[in-house]
Amino acid sequence: AQTVTQSQPEMSVQEAETVTLSCTYDTSESDYYLFWYKQPPSRQMILVIRQEAYKQQNATENRFSVNFQKAAKSFSLKISDSQLGDAAMYFCAYGEKLTFGTGTRLTIIP
């Protein structure tokens, strides 16, 4: 079975600075999807970024980018120029049925 591990329960970053959230996963598949979702206090799940495993190029969405290391089964999220609105729980997820990690609570320090 696939597993997703987020080793950082909580992270904090100064506003306008850069922060990286870690995620590792375990799978025997060669082609799959990886995701980062954001869950603000409203609890609405919002897709931040998506990576297809067969694509070697790291996905980027504005201030959000990933460092996808397929051999190491690592999928970290980098948030640049952090903003107060980025404060939320961030979940890493694997595959079409979305196996989620335990989440990282990100706090933005003004």
Next chain:
Amino acid sequence: GAVVSQHPSWVICKSGTSVKIECRSLDFQATTMFWYRQFPKQSLMLMATSNEGSKATYEQGVEKDKFLINHASLTLSTLTVTSAHPEDSSFYICSVSPALPGDYTFGSGTRLTVV
């Protein structure tokens, strides 16, 4: 992306009663919908995959007789928690995947409290 409406947003029910949660795809015909459960301060766990016109596929450990799923149309899936108990209190969220794999839209969730 798709627009998904989930109702109710919160519900309180007495132990032993049943509660129905609706998930509607407003602008997309969804042959497949997904139901997740999230306990406080925990991650989302997939409960079942709802298939239009056929039986739902339940994940291991999820009681199909307790969590009844009906996907009678391409725009509506319902989750009924039968004979609810306090341990069923949780946040329930549905999602649809309208396009290519990996394009998921979530409902706003339902907070269920069983007293």
